[in-house]
Amino acid sequence: MMFKAMILKELLLVLRDKHALAALFVMPAVFILIMSVAMKNSFSNDNIEFTLHIQDADKSSVSKKILSNIEKNKKIHLINQQKNAQFIMTIPKDYEKNLTSKVIIDVRGSLKSNQINIFKGILLEDILSAKLNKMAQNFKEPAPEAAKVLSSLKVSADNVCQVHYNSSKNIPNSTQQSVPAWIVFGMFFIIIPMSTIYVNERKQNTLARLSSMNVSIFSMAIAKSIPYLIINQLQVIIMLGVGHYIVPLLNAPALEINGSLIALGALSLGLSVAAIGISSLIAVSAHSSEQATTIGGILNILLGAIGGVMVPKFIMPPIMQELTQISPMAWGIDGFLDIFLKSANLGAVIGNVIMLMLFGIVFLILSVLVLQNRIKKGI
Amino acid sequence: MIKISHLTKTYGDKKALDNFSLEIKKGQIFGLLGVNGAGKTTLLSILNGLILQDSGEIKIDHLDLKYHLKEIKEFSSIIPQNLAFYEELSVKENLDFFAKVQNATKEYYSNAIEINALENILNQKAFTLSGGQKRRLNIAIGLLNNPKIIYFDEPTVGIDPKSRNEILESIKTYKDFGVTVVYTSHYMSEIEKICDEVAIIDNGKLIEQTKTESLLTNIESNNVMIEVIYSDKLKKFGFSFVNKTTIKTTEAELCDVLKICKKHNIILKQINYGSTNLEKYFLEKTGTYDV
Numbered sequence: 001m002m003f004k005a006m007i008l009k010e011l012l013l014v015l016r017d018k019h020a021l022a023a024l025f026v027m028p029a030v031f032i033l034i035m036s037v038a039m040k041n042s043f044s045n046d047n048i049e050f051t052l053h054i055q056d057a058d059k060s061s062v063s064k065k066i067l068s069n070i071e072k073n074k075k076i077h078l079i080n081q082q083k084n085a086q087f088i089m090t091i092p093k094d095y096e097k098n099l100t101s102k103v104i105i106d107v108r109g110s111l112k113s114n115q116i117n118i119f120k121g122i123l124l125e126d127i128l129s130a131k132l133n134k135m136a137q138n139f140k141e142p143a144p145e146a147a148k149v150l151s152s153l154k155v156s157a158d159n160v161c162q163v164h165y166n167s168s169k170n171i172p173n174s175t176q177q178s179v180p181a182w183i184v185f186g187m188f189f190i191i192i193p194m195s196t197i198y199v200n201e202r203k204q205n206t207l208a209r210l211s212s213m214n215v216s217i218f219s220m221a222i223a224k225s226i227p228y229l230i231i232n233q234l235q236v237i238i239m240l241g242v243g244h245y246i247v248p249l250l251n252a253p254a255l256e257i258n259g260s261l262i263a264l265g266a267l268s269l270g271l272s273v274a275a276i277g278i279s280s281l282i283a284v285s286a287h288s289s290e291q292a293t294t295i296g297g298i299l300n301i302l303l304g305a306i307g308g309v310m311v312p313k314f315i316m317p318p319i320m321q322e323l324t325q326i327s328p329m330a331w332g333i334d335g336f337l338d339i340f341l342k343s344a345n346l347g348a349v350i351g352n353v354i355m356l357m358l359f360g361i362v363f364l365i366l367s368v369l370v371l372q373n374r375i376k377k378g379i
Numbered sequence: 380m381i382k383i384s385h386l387t388k389t390y391g392d393k394k395a396l397d398n399f400s401l402e403i404k405k406g407q408i409f410g411l412l413g414v415n416g417a418g419k420t421t422l423l424s425i426l427n428g429l430i431l432q433d434s435g436e437i438k439i440d441h442l443d444l445k446y447h448l449k450e451i452k453e454f455s456s457i458i459p460q461n462l463a464f465y466e467e468l469s470v471k472e473n474l475d476f477f478a479k480v481q482n483a484t485k486e487y488y489s490n491a492i493e494i495n496a497l498e499n500i501l502n503q504k505a506f507t508l509s510g511g512q513k514r515r516l517n518i519a520i521g522l523l524n525n526p527k528i529i530y531f532d533e534p535t536v537g538i539d540p541k542s543r544n545e546i547l548e549s550i551k552t553y554k555d556f557g558v559t560v561v562y563t564s565h566y567m568s569e570i571e572k573i574c575d576e577v578a579i580i581d582n583g584k585l586i587e588q589t590k591t592e593s594l595l596t597n598i599e600s601n602n603v604m605i606e607v608i609y610s611d612k613l614k615k616f617g618f619s620f621v622n623k624t625t626i627k628t629t630e631a632e633l634c635d636v637l638k639i640c641k642k643h644n645i646i647l648k649q650i651n652y653g654s655t656n657l658e659k660y661f662l663e664k665t666g667t668y669d670v
Binding site: 001002004005006008009012013016017200203204205206208209210211212213214215375376377 | 390424427428429430431449452453455456457459460461462463464465466467468472475476477479480481482520524
């Protein structure tokens with residue numbers, strides 16, 4: 001009952017703080033819209049060409065036909081050396097005997113996810129054409145109608161090729177970059193309502209009063225964290241919605257979530273714990289809400305700048321790319337990009353989730369200790 | 380009800396409480412008087428388990444505070460000087476929140492509303508309330524657990540005389556229910572009006588503990604206070620001072636003091652016969668006006 005009351009109270013206080021709501025929901029949504037549209041040309045895919053190395057383990061008529069189809073394709077350049085290729089395609093042994101098997105594509109270069117999709121589309125055409133040709137030969141009495149029907153079938157690229165991302169660094173499109181970056185940035189802005197409420201409670205002796213009512217500081221800290229956890233999840237859902245439904249209305253690419261939703265949920269929880277931890281520590285350490293919001297704001301901007309919110313990580317020089325790892329925002333953005341671009345599952349982002357959780361828990365414990373000390377000293 | 384023995388609390392080099400002992404009887408309204416920094420807030424904080432003493436023993440309702448803090452907190456309550464509630468929430472939302480935190484019963488909840496006359500403002504946001512209404516809400520929150528002991532830390536600061544009287548009258552009624560009240564205030568008249576017993580604290584030490592009634596009788600003394608315009612010459616004559624501009628003397632010596640003043644052109648502002656109220660008594664005991 002006490003816990004429920006604490007959560008409800010905190011939620012009511014945040015929901016009645018219009019400025020905080022604007023910072024938490026309007027600011028990141030506006031940034032997503034502006035940045036997705038502003039950067040869309042620099043992420044354009046016009047006149048794109050790919051380099052491909054093919055490993056033919058089948059050496060069959062079908063594999064040769066695929067090779068010859070690709071050779072004729074102006075958008076794909078076949079190269080002999082693996083190291084310079086953006087993609088390596090392996091046609092497995094007995095491919096001709098089992099036409100339902102898939103070719104394997106390793107992504108090696110730095111590519112945007114939609115570039116990979118374009119490549120897969122081109123490849124699909126060449127592979128399907130070779131497969132259909134072989135199937136037509138297998139028919140005892142070639143039926144032109146059947147061939148016509150077959151050629152009109154819509155087949156997904158995922159049915160003919162299996163993509164391995166290896167250690168490649170895929171480049172997001174403007175929406176894929178903007179959405180996670182500004183989601184993460186917005187999540188850390190819970191510092192505004194959190195510090196305002198914490199400082200008021202401390203200054204008005206409400207925390208001391210609660211403490212005199214047998215409410216432990218630890219319970220207070222946990223109960224205060226839960227509403228922000230809910231708010232952060234709402235932020236993620238709303239911002240993903242903005243990226244998926246609203247951004248395309250402005251002629252920028254829509255956000256597609258290719259990876260696991262469980263991974264997305266876990267990552268967003270981890271980010272929330274990190275944001276709550278650092279915000280709590282600032283809120284309980286500051287002498288006034290003005291001081292907390294100033295320190296919190298500056299820290300958020302610094303963490304954002306280092307972590308790849310303002311400037312996408314992939315365009316940073318290598319040393320700066322390494323440096324991004326000191327910011328928890330980068331751990332979150334990297335995780336989101338893995339989910340959006342590499343169809344990552346929970347296993348692929350669990351490292352980021354654990355780091356974010358640990359970061360948040362350490363700061364949360366520190367904030368409880370600081371708060372305990374301040375209440376005891378009556379400051 | 381409350382027995383404090385040899386209590387000491389130090390902040391760095393400063394002794395906030397120095398071998399402090401005090402006894403408060405059940406059902407009393409007990410006044411704590413002291414200047415800022417005298418140790419009143421430290422004492423209330425220790426009694427409410429917000430800070431720990433360095434040494435000494437406290438027994439509340441025969442329970443040792445050190446070992447039974449949780450039980451003691453369940454039957455005691457502090458009304459802080461600050462308005463310790465949420466301005467953005469309505470009166471009802473505030474009461475609901477603090478009631479749930481303490482598992483208050485419906486009866487106690489209704490009583491807190493009734494005693495503090497909050498029925499008609501339950502849906503008003505706290506920030507829209509008048510100073511007096513805010514004070515009443517602050518008190519009502521403290522009554523939600525139906526406490527046996529209530530600590531009031533200057534509960535009437537910044538409100539109009541009418542609201543102050545209403546609050547004081549309501550506090551007096553707690554005695555009827557056997558509640559023990561510990562009351563600190565900057566207003567001596569309040570202590571005079573409602574307290575059965577009073578303790579004067581200065582520099583963390585108990586200066587005096589006595590019944591308010593007998594104290595007020597005793598201080599109807601032969602003392603005379605002469606307020607003058609400040610002059611450097613005053614130091615020469617070996618007068619006894621309450622402060623820089625108030626000479627303390629007796630009726631027997633008054634004539635001599637006035638002669639000296641006249642001779643040395645010391646301008647008189649007023650002469651008060653006897654220490655007729657607690658404020659003057661407090662000034663005599665602590666030698667300061669900074670209450």
